[in-house]
Amino acid sequence: MVRPREFCFTERDFEQVRNLIHERAGISLSDNKRELVYSRLTRRLRATGAKSFEDYLKNFLTGGTSEWEGFINALTTNLTSFFRENHHFELLAQQLRGLAARGSPIRLWCSACSTGEEPYSMAMTVLETLGPNPPVLIQATDIDTHVLAQAEQGTYAAENLTLSEIRLHRFFHKGVGKHSGSVRIRPEVRRLVTFFQLNLLDTHWPLYSSLNAIFCRNVMIYFDKNTQYKVLKKMSQYLDPEGLLYAGHSEIFYHARDFFHLRGKTVYQLSPSKATGMVNQVEQR
Secondary structure, eight states: OOOOOSSOOOHHHHHHHHHHHHHHHOBOOOGGGHHHHHHHHHHHHHHHTOSSHHHHHHHTSOTTOTHHHHHHHHHOOOOOOTTSSTHHHHHHHHHHHHHHTTOSOEEEEESOOTTTHHHHHHHHHHHHHHOSSOSEEEEEEESOHHHHHHHHHTEEEGGGOOOOHHHHHHHEEEOOGGGTTEEEEOHHHHTTEEEEEOOTTOSOOOOOSSEEEEEEOSOGGGBOHHHHHHHHHHHHTTEEEEEEEEEOTTOOOGGGTTTEEEEETTEEEEOHHHHHHHHHHHHHO
16 A cells, blocks of 8 residues: 655645755756655655645745755755775875975865765875874865754764774774764864855855865766856866866766866866966966
8 A cells, every 4th residue: 555645745846846956056856856855855844834845835935034944954965974985085195295395275175075074084184194283274065054063073973984993093082981882083183174054056155265176076966067067167266276176986077178177087177278367367466
């Protein structure tokens, strides 16, 4: 037997959800995401007391209501782990060694930090490569306020980590008592990272200029090509002429070749014309 739905969910409701999340967060939902949308948003209907999807969409997502945060949080996907796609961190270590010779501050951005594993992996790579008190600033952002709060806390279940004993001992405090079974990021790692909310569709990004590296991995897969192009164009304005853009393993940016060209395995640099323009801007300053 098929259990009846708790809430009526029509094709019109689904289309409205698709339009709203695309408009607000750039996320493009395919037709096969109906059940995912229903499952995730029913929690918001219960939380708000909405009587139906039509009621929720009409009366709880109006103007500047705070429910937009819950709506976006419910529909974002946060799949991450420490040192995911490890070849990127090996390349980051090489990049850091070269940048350290310049003597100027190194600025990195993790553009979809989720629960913190990625920016903390970046910070651990910094400490392993440059030693204590490195001249490195890492900005870590996400649109989802819920995962940002978890990232700020920096606490993880030990059983879910696949890190070496050396890294666990060096970079984490082991929980005791009621916190047994969990680990927490050490202060020397945590102080390298600044977390804050950022929607990649925002017109203003409060980021450092001339970023040496941008980690934007497994983010663009949720955007359509037009949104990807707009976001990549904006990213190109923040990246140092010799900086690197780290992408996810299934992300290809050939449609934005006027801004970026492939340097290696899922790693991009500014296109030659774009890089020359950035150098000229720096010199003019």
